Amino acid sequence: DIQMTQSPFSLSASVGDRVTITCRASQSITQYLNWYQQKAGKAPKLLIYAASTLHTGVPSRFSGSGSGTDFTLTISSLQSEDFATYYCQQSYSTPFTFGPGTKVDIK
Amino acid sequence: EVQLVESGGGLVQPGGSLRLSCAASGFTVSSNYMNWVRQAPGKGLEWVSILYSGGNTYYADSVKGRFTISRDNSKNTVYLQMNSVRAEDTAVYYCARKQDFYRNHDAFDIWGQGTMVTVSS
Numbered sequence: 001d002i003q004m005t006q007s008p009f010s011l012s013a014s015v016g017d018r019v020t021i022t023c024r025a026s027q028s029i030t031q032y033l034n035w036y037q038q039k040a041g042k043a044p045k046l047l048i049y050a051a052s053t054l055h056t057g058v059p060s061r062f063s064g065s066g067s068g069t070d071f072t073l074t075i076s077s078l079q080s081e082d083f084a085t086y087y088c089q090q091s092y093s094t095p096f097t098f099g100p101g102t103k104v105d106i107k
Numbered sequence: 108e109v110q111l112v113e114s115g116g117g118l119v120q121p122g123g124s125l126r127l128s129c130a131a132s133g134f135t136v137s138s139n140y141m142n143w144v145r146q147a148p149g150k151g152l153e154w155v156s157i158l159y160s161g162g163n164t165y166y167a168d169s170v171k172g173r174f175t176i177s178r179d180n181s182k183n184t185v186y187l188q189m190n191s192v193r194a195e196d197t198a199v200y201y202c203a204r205k206q207d208f209y210r211n212h213d214a215f216d217i218w219g220q221g222t223m224v225t226v227s228s
Contacts, residue, residue: 001168031212032211032212034214034215036152036215038152043201043218043219043220043221044152044201044215044218045218046214046215046216049208049212049213049214049216050208050209050212050214053208053212055214055216087151087152089152089154089214089215091205091212091213091214094154094157094165095154095165095167095168096142096154096157096205097154098151098152098153098154099151100151101151101152
């Protein structure tokens, strides 16, 4: 099975900050990497698929990059509605594993 | 409107059974890749199972042999039959569509609101 790790586990940031979250796969997944946002008590929402393609309706302050084993999610200017937990997920092979999540909260 | 609505969660004793339902609207489950993803209290997301449009199914090792995913095309509904449940199966269970965007790059694009399953005596 492909293991996914994320760093940091959590971070505190202010509105307007640039935030970067890293995701690493235990083997190459080329660009079969997706990012999700989950707010407390809600279902996850798809942000980015195929490592760097923004899903419909997602603000352009979100961006993704990477290939192989190392990936990043960047929020260029953090907004109040972005405080949430972010998960990466590989779609290269079953089981479709998720990273442990990165919680972004208010500094 | 495209949406998924889960039901069927509740309290079940260890070793018991439960069937979760996921009713789809705005699209056809038989033409899509339908999944169950769960989240234990305070924990991260865990993929559980997938039912491909062609009928193939796959499961996480943690539920293999105990859970079964299926669909009823006439009701446009996907199910998760949970047998021999354990305390570690306690979680919110989400139904999710896996959309193939291009060249097999797929992702979970539509999620239900989730249904809570608690396994306890």
